[in-house]
Amino acid sequence: MCSSSSTARFRPFQETCTRNPIYMQALAVAQHVNTVVLKVHCSLPFRVLGVQYFISMTRPPKAQPSLLFRQLFEKESSTYTYLLADNAHPDRPAVLVDPVDKTAERDAALVEQLGLKLLYVMNTHVHADHITGTGILKNKIPEVRSAISRASGAKADLHLNAGEKIYFGNLYLEVRPTPGHTKGCVTYVTGEGPDQPSPRMVFTGDALLIRGCGRTDFQGGDASQLYNSVHSQIFTLPKDTLVYPAHDYKGHTVSTVGEELKLNPRLSKDEEEFKRIMKNLGLPYPKMIDVALPSNMVCGVQDPVAT
Numbered sequence: 001m002c003s004s005s006s007t008a009r010f011r012p013f014q015e016t017c018t019r020n021p022i023y024m025q026a027l028a029v030a031q032h033v034n035t036v037v038l039k040v041h042c043s044l045p046f047r048v049l050g051v052q053y054f055i056s057m058t059r060p061p062k063a064q065p066s067l068l069f070r071q072l073f074e075k076e077s078s079t080y081t082y083l084l085a086d087n088a089h090p091d092r093p094a095v096l097v098d099p100v101d102k103t104a105e106r107d108a109a110l111v112e113q114l115g116l117k118l119l120y121v122m123n124t125h126v127h128a129d130h131i132t133g134t135g136i137l138k139n140k141i142p143e144v145r146s147a148i149s150r151a152s153g154a155k156a157d158l159h160l161n162a163g164e165k166i167y168f169g170n171l172y173l174e175v176r177p178t179p180g181h182t183k184g185c186v187t188y189v190t191g192e193g194p195d196q197p198s199p200r201m202v203f204t205g206d207a208l209l210i211r212g213c214g215r216t217d218f219q220g221g222d223a224s225q226l227y228n229s230v231h232s233q234i235f236t237l238p239k240d241t242l243v244y245p246a247h248d249y250k251g252h253t254v255s256t257v258g259e260e261l262k263l264n265p266r267l268s269k270d271e272e273e274f275k276r277i278m279k280n281l282g283l284p285y286p287k288m289i290d291v292a293l294p295s296n297m298v299c300g301v302q303d304p305v306a307t
């Protein structure tokens with residue numbers, strides 16, 4: 001609301017700007033962030049040299065965010081599955097990242113309830129601890145295409161290469177190679193630009209976990225490679241980028257690049273220290289590894305009768 005103070009004297013905008021360094025500073029800040037418009041007639045009153053000024057900041061209308069986003073959990077393997085869709089597009093096209101066989105029915109039902117058109121089921125890598133839900137989803141929704149990195153060596157409808165953009169409506173995920181946990185690991189990052197989600201979101205699979213990272217002791221794992229993958233492909237993203245991993249064992253749901261750069265107890269160290277930590281993890285092999293690996297090399301169960 002505008003002030004109704006009778007003592008206030010109003011000066012024209014030009015005059016106040018050129019005569020008053022505080023206004024000049026405020027204007028510089030406003031121009032810097034490029035979203036704020038200064039006016040001299042409303043809100044925040046302040047007094048300089050006995051003259052009452054008023055300043056208000058208004059944001060221009062922002063484009064409606066069109067991303068529909070769901071983080072879903074499978075408790076036996078502590079796996080996160082992510083559903084993303086372009087809500088503003090008439091078809092509401094969608095992608096699923098890292099579904100699990102045990103919760104594939106739930107995911108398919110959610111897609112249907114929300115009226116989405118599922119285009120791709122995208123895996124970040126060949127998982128060793130659970131069977132992917134990709135095959136089951138393909139059986140339930142025949143138009144769906146499975147996707148995984150070419151480097152994984154797994155069978156899929158779509159083999160992804162570094163830098164590729166996977167579109168769902170006007171939104172997209174960019175493919176970034178992040179080997180080290182497995183040789184074919186990739187990370188998916190939401191698009192860059194005014195029409196894409198802000199802040200950006202990164203789906204890191206097992207390369208980067210919240211306050212942790214994927215193990216490097218099988219499937220072509222390599223600690224040095226993982227360290228360099230995360231530092232070059234993930235930690236170079238803006239600090240406010242939201243980090244969504246494929247697993248969490250401690251109840252975390254989301255982090256940021258800035259938070260992990262500073263607080264990740266493994267990846268915030270130098271490479272030599274990181275390699276020492278990874279060598280001494282002493283984790284038992286995943287219980288499901290012998291059934292999960294062969295199944296995931298063909299993107300999961302292909303025949304519903306066999307489930």
Ligand SMILES: N[C@@H](CCC(=O)N[C@@H](CSS)C(=O)NCC(=O)O)C(=O)O
Nearest residue numbers: 128129206212213214215283285286287
């Ligand atoms: N106990 C679980 C497997 C736990 C495990 O090894 N998780 C992997 C990701 S799935 S291959 C991992 O990289 N963990 C890193 C860590 O620091 O925990 C099971 O038996 O399935």
